[in-house]
Amino acid sequence: MNHTWTLARRELMSYFNSPIAYTAIAVFLLLAGLQFLYGLVTPGAFGPGADFFEANEASLRVFFEGIPLLFAVFLPAISMRLMSDEQKTGTLELLVTLPVSEMQIIAGKYLASLVFLAVTLLFTVPYALTVAWLGNPDIGPILGGYCGLFLIGATYLAIGLMTSTWTQNQIIAFLLAAMICSGLYFVDSLVGNVWAATRPFFESISFKAHFQNISRGVLDTRDLVFFLSLITIAILLAAHSLESRKWKA
């Protein structure tokens, strides 16, 4: 556990020592702000042609609807370097010859990215405060929304960490993760709309459907189990892929 935390601390140090973290957070917050006010990635969510003020509704509903989409691009950009960079620069060799297990390495990296996610979400709290100041929002959906955002973000990061163990090319790690994340987000509306019979199945594996349940303020074990099992699978596959160098040829 100690080693995992040491690894995570080093990773966070790397994040915040480089301009990448600040740039990424700044861009994300800008887009998140536009989403909050104008529904940037969910056009028409405030009603036809309306924005946050014209909709006259004290809630973060539109914000919560859009963030998972922004996350599908933003979080893979955060996770892409986690393992790819170690492979590319050769530091992986020193990392795995330290007295730690593969699982500890992956856990440390994942922990660091979760802290990063939490920090990013903290920066969006002012939107919630704004809504609370302007009106009288229902607190349940806001708490639920944040739980949902953290869960879906944690799932994206686990997927991103997994793809970054697969390649030393950060761009490929990014594209693969963004594809998997957005694909699984839209899968019910993409396939389900065209082929109605499959809709129940694709809804059960779609990020969107599970996220919407949580962000309504309904914390169902089914949704929780869905996200947690995806995280577990991705983390196990990542550790497995790191261990694969040890397979006897």
Place this chain on the structure above:
Amino acid sequence: MIEVKNLQKSYGDLEALKGLSFEVPRGQIVGFLGPNGAGKSTTMKILTCYMPASAGSVSIDGHDAFEAPLEVKKRIGYLPESTPLYSDMTVYDYLAYVAAMRDIPAHDRDARVRKISTTCGASTFLGQDIGTLSKGQRQRVGLAQALIHDPPILILDEPTSGLDPNQIREIRSLIKDLGRDRTIILSTHNLTEVMLTCDRLIIIHQGAIVADGTPEELEQREAQNPTIVLEVAGEGVDAEAVLKAVTALEAVTTAINRSNAHGRVTLAIEGRDGADIRPDLHALAVEKTWSVFELRRDALDLEGIFRQLTRQA
């Protein structure tokens, strides 16, 4: 104590190691020597548990590298080839991180980092970002991270490659100091380095050990079959004719033309069963009226041995 038994490694169809066996007792400095691609780095990567062997076994103080990698990793300090380090960290932060990963208690870390960086000559740039260091400075940081937990075994993959002669001399004397109370395996293709630092030499070629012994032993072994160098000149003397006359001698097994373009003929000649053939060559030269510029026994140095042993088949 390092015990390597019949170590084999293949990458697909390529056989990188073809059954290496050796033992290194405590306190020895061993030099792995061999051309690029001989299998030096592969062997080191297996010793440090970076990757497993396809067959054979490695045990370090009785712990198998594949079965108990954590025990093995604790006892080893490793400097990989080309010294990969996190370039966005400062030297101090990086060494403190390795110290924490190596289970050095929090209250000892600062003292340990400072002590090791003084030993390795890295104390003057502790606050600098690793990305801004020179090659020599990086190498010092690489050595410092390998030494931070005071391991009984050090594995250094080309510790002096890319350094200038002064830096090489400094790192070399550092390694000699470190080797007083620990086992060191280092790889290099620099012969002088091996002669000056190592107690023992293992020459690896195409994935197999071709020689193993102290530098003196290896030199002696080769001295039993010396090469004689003959340099002659004269009116109408050409390499063809000299070569023909020399090979015709009863006692000569091989003669190789090493002539330069400056008008003299130079041959490298080996006698049968290591016999000293200098009197025969002198007699021949007198008979043919060649002017002799040189007639000497070419004591084969390590470089020659290395060249001979690793000649491509």
